[in-house]
Each structure stands twice: as structure tokens, then as C-alpha cells.
Amino acid sequence: MKNLVILGAGTSGTMMANHLVSKLPKKEWNIHIVDQYKTHYYQPGFLFLPFDIYTENQVKKVGEKFIPKGVNYIQQKIEKIDAENNLVELENGTITYDLLIIATGSKIAPQEIEGMLSEEWRKSVFDFYTYEGALALRDKLRDFKKGKLVVHITEMPIKCPVAPLEFAFLADAYFQKKGVRDQVDITYVTPLSGAFTKEFTSKTLKYLLEDKNIKLVTDFAIERVDIENNKIIDYADTEVDYDLLVTVPTNMGDEVMERSGLGDDLNFVPTHPKTLQSLAHENIFVIGDATNVPASKAGSVAHFQAETLTDNILLYINNKPLKEEFDGHANCFIETGKNKALLIDFNYEQEPVTGTFPFAGIGPLKLLKESVFNHWGKLAFRWIYWNVLLKGIPIPFVLRNMSTTGKNINN
Amino acid sequence: MIKTIKHVEIQVNDEGYLTDFSQWNKEIGEELAKEHDIEMTDKHWEVISWIQAQVAANEPLSIRGIKKSGVIDIKQFYDLFPGGPLKVSTKIAGVPKPKSCI
Ligand SMILES: Cc1cc2nc3c(=O)[nH]c(=O)nc-3n(C[C@H](O)[C@H](O)[C@H](O)COP(=O)(O)OP(=O)(O)OC[C@H]3O[C@@H](n4cnc5c(N)ncnc54)[C@H](O)[C@@H]3O)c2cc1C
Numbered sequence: 463m464k465n466l467v468i469l470g471a472g473t474s475g476t477m478m479a480n481h482l483v484s485k486l487p488k489k490e491w492n493i494h495i496v497d498q499y500k501t502h503y504y505q506p507g508f509l510f511l512p513f514d515i516y517t518e519n520q521v522k523k524v525g526e527k528f529i530p531k532g533v534n535y536i537q538q539k540i541e542k543i544d545a546e547n548n549l550v551e552l553e554n555g556t557i558t559y560d561l562l563i564i565a566t567g568s569k570i571a572p573q574e575i576e577g578m579l580s581e582e583w584r585k586s587v588f589d590f591y592t593y594e595g596a597l598a599l600r601d602k603l604r605d606f607k608k609g610k611l612v613v614h615i616t617e618m619p620i621k622c623p624v625a626p627l628e629f630a631f632l633a634d635a636y637f638q639k640k641g642v643r644d645q646v647d648i649t650y651v652t653p654l655s656g657a658f659t660k661e662f663t664s665k666t667l668k669y670l671l672e673d674k675n676i677k678l679v680t681d682f683a684i685e686r687v688d689i690e691n692n693k694i695i696d697y698a699d700t701e702v703d704y705d706l707l708v709t710v711p712t713n714m715g716d717e718v719m720e721r722s723g724l725g726d727d728l729n730f731v732p733t734h735p736k737t738l739q740s741l742a743h744e745n746i747f748v749i750g751d752a753t754n755v756p757a758s759k760a761g762s763v764a765h766f767q768a769e770t771l772t773d774n775i776l777l778y779i780n781n782k783p784l785k786e787e788f789d790g791h792a793n794c795f796i797e798t799g800k801n802k803a804l805l806i807d808f809n810y811e812q813e814p815v816t817g818t819f820p821f822a823g824i825g826p827l828k829l830l831k832e833s834v835f836n837h838w839g840k841l842a843f844r845w846i847y848w849n850v851l852l853k854g855i856p857i858p859f860v861l862r863n864m865s866t867t868g869k870n871i872n873n
Numbered sequence: 874m875i876k877t878i879k880h881v882e883i884q885v886n887d888e889g890y891l892t893d894f895s896q897w898n899k900e901i902g903e904e905l906a907k908e909h910d911i912e913m914t915d916k917h918w919e920v921i922s923w924i925q926a927q928v929a930a931n932e933p934l935s936i937r938g939i940k941k942s943g944v945i946d947i948k949q950f951y952d953l954f955p956g957g958p959l960k961v962s963t964k965i966a967g968v969p970k971p972k973s974c975i
Contacts, residue, residue, distance in 0.1 A: 617937065653936075655957070681957050683936050685947070697936075697951040727937060756972060 464491050466775075467550060467559040469540055469718075471497035473505075473852065474750030474764040475565035476528045480854035481772040483530045486779075494557060495529060496550070498539040502528060503593055504847055506761065509625055509797070511596040512603055513636045520844065522593065528852045540566070543722040545743045561745050561775065564731055566718060568621055568751035568759060570595075572711035575616055577687035587687060587707045590629060591621070599708065603636070608645040609705030614694060615652045616684055619728075620713045621751050621759035624806075626650070627657055628797040629708060634674045635799030649677040651694065651702055656680060662813045663806060666830055670798060713759070715752050730754035735810065736786035738771045739778075747771060747778075757790040757810065765851055766791045769862040772854075791864040793819075795840035803836035805829055809864040815871055820859040822868035829869065878904045890963070890970050894925075897967030905965045909956065913965075917953055920945055924966045934959060934971040 466486065468475045479495050486493065507521030529535045539553040549558045570591045572579040578587060588602065589595035613630045620626075630650045637643040650657060650671065656664030657671060657678060671678050682696045693701045694709075712728070719725030724742065726732060732741040733753035740746040749771050750764040757763050770788040777784055790810030795803045805827045806814035818825040827836055850857060876885045883896045889905075891897055902921060906913050923944045927934055936959060939950050954961040963970055 617935075655960075683947070683951075697947050698955065727935075727941065 464560040465558060466491055466493050466561045466563070467557055468493070468495040468563045468565055469543070469550065470565035470567055470750075470752070471495050471502065471525050471529065471535070472565065472567050472750070473761045473847075474567070474752075474768065475563070476502070476525070476852045477765065477768040477854045478563055478565060478749065478771065479533045480528075480530050480852065481768055482775065483532050485772065485776060488532070491779075492534065493532070494534040494536055496536045496538060496540055496552065496557075497525060498537070499525065500537060501525060502852075504844060505591075506622070506625075506847070507844060508590050508593065508596040509628055509632070511593075512590050512599040512629075513632050514600060514604075515632075516844075518597070523848065528848075540716075540718050541721070542718060543724060545722065545724065545746060548745070559745075561779070562743075562747070563771070563775075564724075564740070564746060564748045564752050565750050566716045566752045568713045568715055568730070570711040571714040572709075574712040574714075575684055575687060577689055578616075578709065578711060580687070580689050582687075582689040586692065586705070587689070587709065589709060589711055591625075591710060591713075602706065603633075606646070606706055607640070607642045610647045610649065610703055611706045611708065612649050612651055612694065612702055612704035614650075614682075614684070614702075614707060614709040615654075616709060616712050617653055619759060620710050622794070623758055624658070624794055624796045626652075626708075626710050630676050631670065631674060631799040632797055634676060647677070648675070649679060649702060649704075651679040651682045653683050654680060660806075660808065660813045662815065663830065666816070667804070670832075674799070713751075719752075726754055728754075734786075735790070736788050737774055737784040738767060738788060739774070739784060745778075747775065755788075755790070757788075758792040758794065760792055760794055761847065761851065762793045763791065765857070766862040768854060769856070787863070789863050791862065793860065795836055795843065797837065797840055798832050801834055801837050802832040803840045804832055805836045805839065807864060807869070812864060812866070812869075812871070815869050817869040819868055820865070825868075888964075888970065891967040894967050902965045902967065905967075909954070909961050909965075911954065911961070911965070914953075916945070916949075917965075920950070920953065920962060921966045924962055925968060928966075928968040934963065 501522050502525035504521045507516045510516040526535050541551040543550050549556050584598040588599040590599050615626050637646045658664040685697045693703050695701050715729030719729040731748045733748040733755050735755040740748050749767050751759040774784045793807045797803050808814040817829045819827040819829050874885050875882050878901050884892045903913050950958045
């Protein structure tokens with residue numbers, strides 16, 4: 463018998479287990495999946511938790527429920543990958559593999575910035591990229607009625623690059639509803655030259671910040687958080703004052719990569735951008751946030767990658783050449799507050815443009831334009847996530863490669 | 874787009890970045906630096922060479938990478954190339970604007 467081992471049972475690992483269980487010959491292959499935690503979190507929900515839009519129970523479930531029968535679920539911490547000897551050291555014992563899929567995701571590393579992880583952490587300096595952070599921030603926001611709110615990105619890449627902007631939009635709506643918006647000053651601080659990662663989108667959507675009276679500070683490369691004086695300070699000595707700092711800290715791959723000599727500076731695994739094979743070892747494949755490929759780190763991206771990766775794993779075990787298929791396709795809803803949202807659909811080459819999705823002229827979703835329908839789409843995503851996405855079922859009409867249908871390409 | 878620097882024509886994109894590195898030389902770098910009010914010193918050139926070597930080796934450029942370069946720390950990098958040091962230094966170096974600046 464041969465072993466296929468999946469590291470990480472988050473979005474990507476769970477999808478791969480579901481894809482592969484029915485496709486790998488049972489007589490030849492055992493499939494194992496390893497994760498340190500019992501709970502599977504719906505991370506996109508962390509955006510809504512702080513504003514009391516979602517409750518705790520809507521964003522977490524027991525992870526094992528989503529692992530199909532026939533896959534061996536191992537709840538343990540991964541200590542090290544020994545790629546020379548094809549084995550993985552776990553907290554208790556080791557497991558050997560013939561084929562390895564790394565799906566260990568990315569997580570926040572506030573310790574990377576001086577002053578960020580201090581006694582003020584989760585008192586006046588918050589993240590919302592973790593369950594604990596989002597909950598602590600919810601409690602803080604319930605009492606916050608006045609002052610300077612700074613929404614901040616430390617450095618790129620981060621997962622779901624639009625989430626901090628959505629946070630700022632939802633904060634605007636939240637404080638309006640509470641009737642204190644005029645007492646709360648909102649500033650969005652980014653290391654990029656514009657509010658979005660893609661230039662065109664940045665220009666098209668600038669009005670959103672202006673309309674909502676959200677101040678924008680760009681090209682801000684943070685050096686440190688000055689907790690004594692409630693300021694963030696960048697390398698060019700620009701200072702931004704805050705009463706409440708909501709930051710997205712540096713995102714990094716798991717330390718396992720560093721211990722195993724498999725990661726880059728940020729512990730992301732160097733990966734072929736189109737085949738998803740690791741660049742260092744041909745029997746290691748990488749998916750989702752754990753890769754260093756220049757696509758957005760998002761669940762939707764992982765979903766498209768999973769389809770290509772499944773095919774490539776089958777090609778690999780049959781000694782056939784891999785498909786260079788994955789195109790960086792991402793499809794993200796952007797909440798803009800007051801029950802509206804935008805949709806963007808793009809890939810490595812094609813920036814987000816206006817148009818309709820998935821059908822030309824019909825939609826029903828509109829690209830790069832606010833609509834109520836898009837907002838329903840975003841909320842429906844939670845149901846889709848638990849019931850369709852994790853199970854590896856293709857989303858109707860949405861193909862793994864980006865389609866140009868309905869897109870106004872030349873603008 | 875074509876741009877003329879000291880009677881030499883160079884090919885640049887709409888943001889002023891050289892599109893063909895073979896057209897680059899120190900003199901052109903110096904002129905591009907002047908457009909950003911930078912007077913090039915040995916330290917500047919050291920950084921420019923490091924950046925060019927990174928790009929030649931296909932290594933991504935980032936502020937974080939500068940920290941580990943051993944050539945310069947981030948604070949000095951900002952002092953040498955004010956106003957978005959990665960954007961400015963790559964332009965002077967004649968290499969593409971790094972993805973992390975987009
Ligand atoms: C606030 C927020 C909003 C988001 N919004 C959206 C959105 O609207 N749309 C969208 O598409 N995406 C969104 N995302 C991104 C999406 O959640 C991630 O891209 C997706 O979960 C990535 O899946 P993954 O499997 O690669 O990583 P993860 O789902 O993070 O899974 C990694 C797993 O590996 C395990 N692991 C790691 N290291 C070890 C170890 N050493 N030992 C054992 N186990 C280990 C972890 O416990 C974890 O379960 C959002 C993310 C956040 C934080």
C-alpha cells in the first residue's frame with residue numbers, strides 16, 4: 463500500500479481529501495490527513511463576528527465531520543517534514559508518505575513588528591484574522607463610541623487581501639447604525655500605493671472610501687507600534703494616531719516550513735504557479751495559502767486550485783506529465799456595508815474589470831459594482847462553504863480557469 | 874514609450890520604468906535618480922547593484938528582503954530613496970517595479 467498524506471485539514475486539505483477519496487484506487491492508496499485542531503473555522507466569517515453580524519456558532523464546526531469516510535484523520539501537531547526520507551514527524555510518532563500535499567495555510571505573525579504584540583494586544587491593538595481576535599474585537603467595538611479607528615495592513619501578501627477594506631466599510635455602517643459615526647474617525651492605512659492590490663480596481667473604487675468618509679494613508683511601511691503614545695510609525699517617520707488599532711499583522715506560513723527547510727522568508731513553500739508541484743521535491747504538492755504563488759490567498763482560489771491539483775495528482779501517480787493549468791483565478795465578494803457588496807473575478811494576468819458574472823449581460827452578479835444581489839452572494843458563501851466547497855463539489859457555472867465571458871476587458 | 878536621456882533613447886512603460894534592461898547604464902541611472910532629486914553616492918550604487926542582482930536571480934524584491942540583504946537596513950533605505958524606496962530604487966536600477974508595490 464502507498465500513503466498519500468495531506469498536511470492541514472483547513473479549507474484546502476479538506477477539499478483535497480474529498481476529491482481524492484473517490485479517485486485514488488483504494489487497493490493501492492491510503493489517504494491520511496493531519497491537523498492540530500479539532501475545530502474547523504469558517505475564516506471569512508471572522509469579518510462579520512466583530513460587528514455582531516455572525517455568532518460564534520456560525521463560524522465553527524467540528525473538523526472531522528467534513529473528512530470523508532475512508533480517509534484517516536489524525537489530530538496531531540506536525541513537527542517537521544523530512545523530505546529527504548519521505549516522512550513527517552508528528553507530535554507523537556512519524557508517518558511516511560509516497561505523496562505529500564502541504565495545505566497548512568498561513569497565519570498572523572504580530573511578533574514581526576516591534577510593539578505590536580505587547581500588553582496592549584487585544585486591549586487597544588487588535589486583529590480580526592483569528593477567532594480569538596475577532597471575538598475580542600467584537601467585545602471592544604460594543605463599547606467603542608468615540609475616537610480614532612485605524613484599520614491597517616502590515617505587509618503583503620495577506621490572505622483575503624480585500625478583508626481589511628471590507629472591515630473599514632462595515633465599521634462605517636456599524637457606527638452609523640449606532641448613531642455615533644460623527645464621533646468615530648476611520649482611517650485606512652496600507653503599504654500599497656492604493657486601497658486595493660490591483661491598480662485598476664484601486665482607481666475604480668476610490669469613490670467608496672470618499673463617499674464613506676474613510677481617510678486613506680498609502681505607501682505606509684510600518685516600523686513599529688508606539689503603544690505609549692498610541693501611534694503607528696513607518697520607516698519614513700510618518701505617524702498615524704489611533705485610539706483603536708485594527709491591524710492585519712504580517713501573514714506567514716507555519717513554522718514547520720522553517721524547521722523543515724521548505725519555506726521562503728515568510729515560510730511559504732516555493733511552488734510551481736501552474737502545476738502546484740513544489741519546486742524542491744517532485745512528490746510534494748502545495749495548495750492554498752501555504753504556497754508562494756502570486757495568486758490571492760483565498761478560499762475561492764484554493765477551490766479552483768483543488769480541481770487542477772486533483773488532476774495533477776492522478777497524472778503524477780500514472781507517470782504522466784502534469785498540466786500547467788492553474789491560472790491564478792480568484793473570485794471574491796467585497797462587502798461595502800449596508801447590505802451591498804461588490805464582486806471581483808480575476809487571475810494572474812487579468813485584473814478585475816466591470817461586467818456581469820457568470821453570464822454575459824445577464825449576471826445575475828455584477829462585477830466591480832455595488833449591488834444587493836452581490837451581498838446575498840457573500841452571505842450565501844457561508845452555506846456554500848460548508849455544504850459545497852469543502853466537499854469538493856464544483857460550483858455551478860464557475861469554472862476553475864477564469865472566463866472572459868461578460869467581462870468588459872478593454873477599460 | 875520612448876524617453877530621451879542625454880540624447881540616448883530608452884524604452885520605458887507608462888510609469889517610467891525601463892522595459893529593456895540592456896538599455897540601462899550608470900549614466901541613465903544617474904539621470905533617473907535626478908528626476909527624484911537623488912544625488913547618487915557609493916551607498917546608493919551598492920543598493921542598486923544588489924537590486925539588479927536580485928532581479929537577475931529571479932528573487933522577489935520586498936522591504937522585508939532589504940532587511941536581510943546585508944547591504945542596508947530599512948531606515949537607511951528610506952533615507953537614500955525617499956518617497957517609496959522600492960518604487961524609486963527599482964526605477965533607477967532599470968528593473969521592473971516589484972509586484973509588492975502594486
Ligand atoms: C478575515 C478573513 C476573511 C476571509 N474572507 C474570505 C472570503 O470572503 N472569501 C474567500 O474565498 N476567502 C476568504 N478568506 C481566506 C480563506 O479563509 C483562506 O484562504 C482559506 O481558508 C485557505 O485555506 P487553507 O486550507 O490553505 O488554509 P487554512 O484553512 O487556514 O488551513 C490550514 C490548516 O492547517 C493546520 N496546520 C497548520 N500548521 C499545522 C501544524 N504544524 N500541525 C498541524 N496542523 C497544522 C491548521 O490548523 C489549519 O486547520 C478569509 C480569511 C480571513 C482570515
